Amino acid sequence: MQIRFLFILLAFMAGFSSCSNEFELIEEKIETPIVYSLLDYEAPYQYVRLERAFASPNQSAVELAKNPDSLYYKNAIVNLILKRGGVDQTFTLEEVDGNDVGYPRQDGVFAKEPNKLYRINSALLNLVPGDKVKLEVNIGEGNPVTAETTIITKPTSSFPRSGSPVAFSPTQGDNFKWNHVGNFPGSIFNLRAVIHYTEVSAGEATQKSLVWDIAKNVSKENFLASPGEFYSYLGSSLAKSTSTTRFFDGLDYFIYCGDENLSEFLTIGQANTGITGSGELPVYSNLSRGLGIFGSKAQLSLLGLGLAPNTINELKINKLTKDLNFQ
Incomplete structure (x- = not known):
């Protein structure tokens, strides 16, 4: 029996293509963490979107997508670990509603309220090009979801x-x-x-x-x-x-600008990089488990x-x- 399998991706930059937000898998009872974050050393805040792919043999995909309890993890802890000068500094992100901080979710099949994001004030991190940052997401079961990136510079x-x-x-x-x-x-x-x-x-x-x-x-x-x-x-x-x-x-x-992780993600042609957008399940993922991308971006403005x-x-x-x- 085919099960509808949906998720939403957070993203950076204006201008990349948007794809369908619905697709099918064969396996039943699959739950997969979905993480999306692109760090920008000049942005006032750093954001992480954490959601889960879900499936149910008894409920339609549309019904599941409208239910925030199916879309979000409860009591998740999202950390950024800054690796600089041989010292690791751990920063825990706060949970916010994207609707309250200028990132409302676009109209579609997914629940619009709440619109959970995790963020941290960039002044606490003081990121500079060349910094190595590790993402660590604890969802309460299994090993943490981890990934690493290096902060890129603007041209x-x-x-x-x-x-x-x-x-x-x-x-x-x-x-x-x-x-x-x-x-x-x-x-x-x-x-x-x-x-x-x-x-x-x-x-x-x-x-x-x-x-x-x-x-x-x-x-x-x-x-x-x-x-x-x-x-x-x-x-x-x-x-x-x-x-x-x-x-x-x-x-x-x-x-x-995007780093190598984003380049690979987009090259596959299944990316959606708008904070409020939605996209297909990516084949490429640089996470230790689950799906999504953790990378770095930068912007030049004249x-x-x-x-x-x-x-x-x-x-x-x-x-x-x-x-x-x-x-």
Whole structure:
């Protein structure tokens, strides 16, 4: 008899693909711990999601998923052990409701309340790139669930460059480049830009933004975009208008980095890395038992970048953007 087998994954970074949250196993009476955590040395808090995969021959998967008692472990203890200078320091995380700390669960088959997470203030850990951290989860039965990771560093960007206007070519591929400082680089990268602009129509000004996902799951420290991709993106994302005038306000650029554990997890193609999201059962797991991932992530943010004068002018004359009425 087939048993529905469901779980939800916590995650980091914006922009990775979301998958189905329902799948089937053959075995009955299986209970498996599911752990997900990506440490970020610049984040204000470090989070761990702990749940369990569950099965029942007598209840439907949907009914089980709506029951918090089936989804969460009671009295679990989640520790982070910082290994630095030959000394191990153990920190116990507090249990919180994600709904109360800015991480509500998305609508779906799973119980939305409570939304249990475990967290610790990053100031207590004071993580730096190169730190080795061990996760230890005690669920009250069996050996603890353990895993280890090394904290990675965020990169520096050479295109776009901080403080310099960005010039996008209309005819050649823009080569987004970055590099790392130190010995603990990321292994997989997502690139995103948020384009801010103002629309003026009938004398009323409205500030708006577009999210441009430039590249996903890049494994090297550069990405060559298609020729004129910036103009192509704007041309396909905004409606042509003669009555609306648009003004470019600024561009925010982000590089999201993951370690080798996350790279392997995503390469398999069964990952879901949003804190509020859900995903398929991963084949890859670096936990001592159970399923999930314990890894490290980092983020570079370049905020308020301007466009070079030739790019502003190109927006007015390029065949892909001239009817958008940028001034």
